[in-house]
Amino acid sequence: MGGKPGIARVFDRLGNQGTKLYLGFALEQIRKLKEREAPREKAISELIELYDELIESAEKRAAWDPVPTCTHVHFVVGDSFAGSLKVALNQLNWSGTHKVITLSENYAIGPIRGLDLYEGWKARWDWFQDHITEACEVCDDPEEDYNQLLEQVNKIPEQAKVIIWTSRNACEQTGMLHAIRLLSGRSNSLVLYDACAICEELDNRPDAAISYRHSGEIPSDKLQAALVRMKDNSCLRDADRTRLEREWQTISKQSGTLRIWRDGAVAEVPDNYYDMYLLGKLDKLRPASDHGYLKTARLIGEAMGYCEQFIGDAYFEYRVRQLIYDGILEIKGVPSSMRRYSVGRKKIT
Structure with a gap:
């Protein structure tokens, strides 16, 4: 052992x-x-x-897998947030009893229909392979990835309190609902924490305010303070768990591939929802030199910087490529990565 x-x-x-x-x-x-x-x-x-x-x-x-003696298991969405949380737990000397399960998916994009079953998981993986350039670097075996997640959930001991971290964005809210579904039927007590809200409350002053779009932006020292503030008596009631499971059942029946956070809920929007936004940024930024072509990385960086939603650069690049396929944009360079090609409005001849 x-x-x-x-x-x-x-x-x-x-x-x-x-x-x-x-x-x-x-x-x-x-x-x-x-x-x-x-x-x-x-x-x-x-x-x-x-x-x-x-x-x-x-x-x-294995060091972060649930073990029989752990007292807390944290569900987090995103590798960046998971890394910061693990550092914070180490710094508090809690890593022996607090374990982490990471949902690496960007739940704001891609299909989630039928994600309860391997067939739905595989369909999502296939979509990423077809549309997202970085997908091949993340996972090359969807079945192994799916089984590993189920294995981690099955390792959670009965006495452990499960903490599901979420925030005010479609990615983490949808991930939270998926975690609730994965834990269906288990007797563990559940707690929901909004890392961004907790850290904003701790940091904000009348003369200075900070706002996080997603938990991955929070540094580990801020997460330490959030962890210390955890209250073990704020467990979800059975009625709340049932309501959240129903929310997952509803959202996982949708067939779209883009979700945003609107009016306090996850909303499905069309695939091309941000196309005009991207074209507007291009028209604003494209230089007079270089025949009006702009580096794709610059365009996507601008789009992400001013977008109120947490979508991720991969989806924006997917839509840029789609605009090229549709004949709206022209390309110069090699589209192996966003830094290696430029785009401009297609010239009408």
Whole structure:
């Protein structure tokens, strides 16, 4: 107990695609050894480095999995917020009893229809592969990703209090509802906390105010203060849990791929909701030089900076590419990343 994870478990976590990649690399080093294509010491060193990398990755992930002795389990939406929260828990010396489950999804975008089942999860993954350029870097095996999340939920001990962090944006509110659904039928007491609201209340003064769009913007030292303010007597009532589960059932039947936070609720809007907004920013920013072309990264940075919603740069770039496909914008450069190409209004001839 508490030792290094076994090789079998490491490969279970990697999934089929990840296993093939690492196995292919290992076999290539063995071939070089056998055929003496490379110095023996170099090939052996690279194999050892591969082993250490796999074990270290598994250990880091396992360190934050729920364990039988933990007293609190935190559900957070987004890797950035999860990282800051883990740092805050470490600094408070709470990491032994407080564990974190990270919902890495950007729930503001992409389909969530039928996300309760693997088929819905896979359909969402397919959409990201087809429309979001960074999707391939995030997860290469949706089944392994889905099963891992369910495994983490199943590890939550009965005595642990579950804290679901959310905030005033479509991403975290939808993620909160998904967490409620994942916990359906479990007897754990649940608490909802709005990290942005708590930190704003702690920091704001009559002469200075700060406003966060999402929890990932909050630094770890601010989260420490929010954690200390947690009250263990503010659990969700059964009626509230039932209401939130019904909200999830309603929203997960929708077929759209874009959600915003409006009038205190998650609202589904058309895919092209921000197209005119992006075109307006382009018309404002495009330079007289370079024939009116503007770097896509500059356009998206401006769009994100002035957008009241938390959407993410990946969706804005998807819509820029769609405007190119639709013949509204022209492209100059290679669209392998937003920094490598520019866009301009298509010239009418």
